[in-house]
Amino acid sequence: MGTEPPTAEPVIRPMTAQDVPAAFQLERRLFPHDAWPERFFYDELAQAEPTVAAHRATRAYWVAEDGDQLLGYAGMMCVLPLADVQTLAVAPEAQGRGLGSRLLKLIEHQSQLKGAQDLLLEVRADNPRAQQLYLRTGFEQIHLRRAYYPDGGDALIMRKRLSAPPPRVGPIGSDRGDTP
Numbered sequence: 001m002g003t004e005p006p007t008a009e010p011v012i013r014p015m016t017a018q019d020v021p022a023a024f025q026l027e028r029r030l031f032p033h034d035a036w037p038e039r040f041f042y043d044e045l046a047q048a049e050p051t052v053a054a055h056r057a058t059r060a061y062w063v064a065e066d067g068d069q070l071l072g073y074a075g076m077m078c079v080l081p082l083a084d085v086q087t088l089a090v091a092p093e094a095q096g097r098g099l100g101s102r103l104l105k106l107i108e109h110q111s112q113l114k115g116a117q118d119l120l121l122e123v124r125a126d127n128p129r130a131q132q133l134y135l136r137t138g139f140e141q142i143h144l145r146r147a148y149y150p151d152g153g154d155a156l157i158m159r160k161r162l163s164a165p166p167p168r169v170g171p172i173g174s175d176r177g178d179t180p
């Protein structure tokens, strides 16, 4: 136990304030040069359900866990018409098993439900692993921001165009089916 890689399919659920210390620990491991301060997580969660009502929530965050071990987390922002991947992180010992893809899919799905037209993200130019994941899942590079990161690293801005969720079927002659 302890050093064994996790074997069961990790559970993904919404992030709560109780998860922040563990998420911050992982954040510092994965982003040693530009880790978010811990309070960023609390600030982000303050704009997510259930702290704010669903229709006012501009953020959504999830954690992936195996038992009490936090293996990853992801967060998004949606201010229509755009959604943004705020963060995506998988613990080194859990990488390469599809967890990053699952978290990214969840962000994409939630963005579609919220009605976003595009999903945007920025990724370090020197992070080919993450770029591969994004390219494989349909993102394209639309900009390069030079010296975007505090250490002088460049950022690629990537975008995925989202299709609208299927319209709700209503009786003939009813409204368009997409009103709240």
Ligand SMILES: CC(C)(COP(=O)(O)OP(=O)(O)OC[C@H]1O[C@@H](n2cnc3c(N)ncnc32)[C@H](O)[C@@H]1OP(=O)(O)O)[C@@H](O)C(=O)NCCC(=O)NCCS
Pocket (backbone or CB within 6 Å): 030, 088, 089, 090, 091, 094, 095, 096, 097, 098, 099, 100, 101, 102, 122, 123, 124, 127, 129, 130, 132, 133
């Ligand atoms: C980028 C990151 C989130 C990807 O997470 P992940 O869980 O490793 O992602 P996935 O497993 O879904 O996909 C990654 C690779 O594993 C492979 N993979 C997916 N499922 C697999 C499986 N069941 N068995 C073997 N390999 C698998 C994928 O083909 C992919 O390969 P490639 O990208 O090398 O071509 C993770 O590497 C990470 O947290 N990195 C550090 C933080 C970071 O850079 N975050 C992104 C900031 S923009």
